[in-house]
Amino acid sequence: MLGPVLLAASRSDRIHRIVSRAPVTRPVVDRFIAGNGLPEALEVVDALTADGIEVTLDHLGEDITDAAQARRNRDAYLALLDALGGKGLGGRAEVSVKLSAFGQGLPGGHDLALAGARRVCEAAAAIGTTVTLDMEDHTTVDSTLAILAELRRDFPRTGAVLQAYLSRTEDDARALAVEGSRVRLVKGAYKEPASVAYQSKRDVDLAYARCLRILMAGDGYPMIGSHDPRMIELALRLAERYGRSPDTYEFQMLYGIRDAEQRRLAAAGRRIRAYVPYGADWYGYFMRRLAERPANLAFFLRSFTTR
Numbered sequence: 001m002l003g004p005v006l007l008a009a010s011r012s013d014r015i016h017r018i019v020s021r022a023p024v025t026r027p028v029v030d031r032f033i034a035g036n037g038l039p040e041a042l043e044v045v046d047a048l049t050a051d052g053i054e055v056t057l058d059h060l061g062e063d064i065t066d067a068a069q070a071r072r073n074r075d076a077y078l079a080l081l082d083a084l085g086g087k088g089l090g091g092r093a094e095v096s097v098k099l100s101a102f103g104q105g106l107p108g109g110h111d112l113a114l115a116g117a118r119r120v121c122e123a124a125a126a127i128g129t130t131v132t133l134d135m136e137d138h139t140t141v142d143s144t145l146a147i148l149a150e151l152r153r154d155f156p157r158t159g160a161v162l163q164a165y166l167s168r169t170e171d172d173a174r175a176l177a178v179e180g181s182r183v184r185l186v187k188g189a190y191k192e193p194a195s196v197a198y199q200s201k202r203d204v205d206l207a208y209a210r211c212l213r214i215l216m217a218g219d220g221y222p223m224i225g226s227h228d229p230r231m232i233e234l235a236l237r238l239a240e241r242y243g244r245s246p247d248t249y250e251f252q253m254l255y256g257i258r259d260a261e262q263r264r265l266a267a268a269g270r271r272i273r274a275y276v277p278y279g280a281d282w283y284g285y286f287m288r289r290l291a292e293r294p295a296n297l298a299f300f301l302r303s304f305t306t307r
C-alpha cells in the first residue's frame with residue numbers, strides 16, 4: 001500500500017529535500033548507489049567483474065529541466081565510456097541511458113534525446129560495447145521505441161527495456177523478438193494508471209511470464225531483468241525448451257540486490273549483469289527501490305532507530 005505513496009514522493013521536490021538532508025540517508029543510499037562519482041563507480045565495476053559479473057552503468061540524472069543539463073549528462077556518459085575503454089572493459093561493461101536525462105521531456109525533446117543518445121552510441125561502439133535505453137513512465141514509450149529504431153539502423157546492438165506491467169508490452173515484445181535485438185524485460189517501476197497497466201502483482205507476474213516466453217521463443221537476445229526466483233527459474237526452463245545456449249540470453253539484477261544470487265549465477269556459468277547506478281542525482285532511483293519492496297523500506301527506516 002505504501003508503494004504508490006513512495007512513487008508519488010519520488011517526484012516531490014519537498015520530500016526530496018527532506019530525505020536528502022536526513023543524516024541517516026547516505027548509508028542506506030550507498031547500498032543501492034555505487035557512489036557520487038566515476039572513481040567510486042569504477043571501483044565497484046572492478047569488484048563485480050572480478051567475480052564474473054558483467055555490468056551496465058547508469059549515470060543518474062533523470063527528468064532534467066534544461067538543455068545544458070542534457071549536455072552535461074551526455075558528457076558524463078562520454079567520460080564514463082572513455083574510462084571503461086581505458087580499462088579495457090568494453091567487453092564486460094555497457095551503459096544504460098534514461099532518455100529523460102538527455103532532454104526527452106523538454107520541448108523538442110525527442111530530437112534532443114536522439115542526438116545525445118546517438119553520440120553516446122558512437123562512443124560505446126568505439127570501445128566495443130553498447131547502450132541500453134531504460135524505459136521510464138508510459139508517456140515516453142512511443143518516443144523511446146522510435147529512438148531505438150533510429151539508433152539500431154547505425155548501432156544494431158542498441159538495446160531497450162520493456163515493462164511487463166504495461167498492457168501494450170506483449171505486442172512490443174513480439175515486434176522486438178527479432179534477430180540482433182537486445183531486450184531487457186522488467187516488471188516496471190513507475191506509478192501507472194489502470195488504463196495502461198496491470199495493477200495487481202499477480203497480473204504483472206503473469207504478464208512478465210507471457211512476455212518472457214515471447215522473447216525466449218524469438219530470435220533476439222533476451223535480458224531477464226528481475227530478482228524474482230520464479231522468473232529466473234522460468235527463464236532457465238524456457239531456455240531449455242527453445243534450445244538456447246547460455247550465451248544467447250542473460251540475467252540482470254540491480255546493484256545491491258540479491259548479491260549472493262548474482263555471484264551464484266556467475267559461478268554456475270550463467271551470464272549475469274549488474275545494473276550499477278552512480279552519481280549525485282540518486283533521489284528518484286532510490287525512492288523507486290524503496291517503493292518496490294517493503295524490506296528495502298524497512299532497512300531505511302531501521303537506520304533511523306539504530307543510529
Ligand code: FDA
Nearest residue numbers: 134135161186187188189225226227228252253254257275
Ligand atoms: P519483485 O519486486 O516483484 O519481487 C519478486 C521476488 O524477487 C520477491 O518476492 C523476492 O523473492 C525477490 N526479490 C526482489 N527484491 C529483492 C530483494 N531486495 N532482496 C531479496 N529478494 C528480492 N524498471 C523500469 O520501469 N524501467 C527500467 O528501465 C528498469 N530497469 C531495470 C534494470 C534492471 C537490471 C532491473 C533488475 C530492474 C529494472 N527496473 C526497471 C526495475 C523493475 O521494473 C522492478 O521494479 C524491479 O526489478 C523489481 O521487480 P522484480 O522483478 O525484481 O521482482
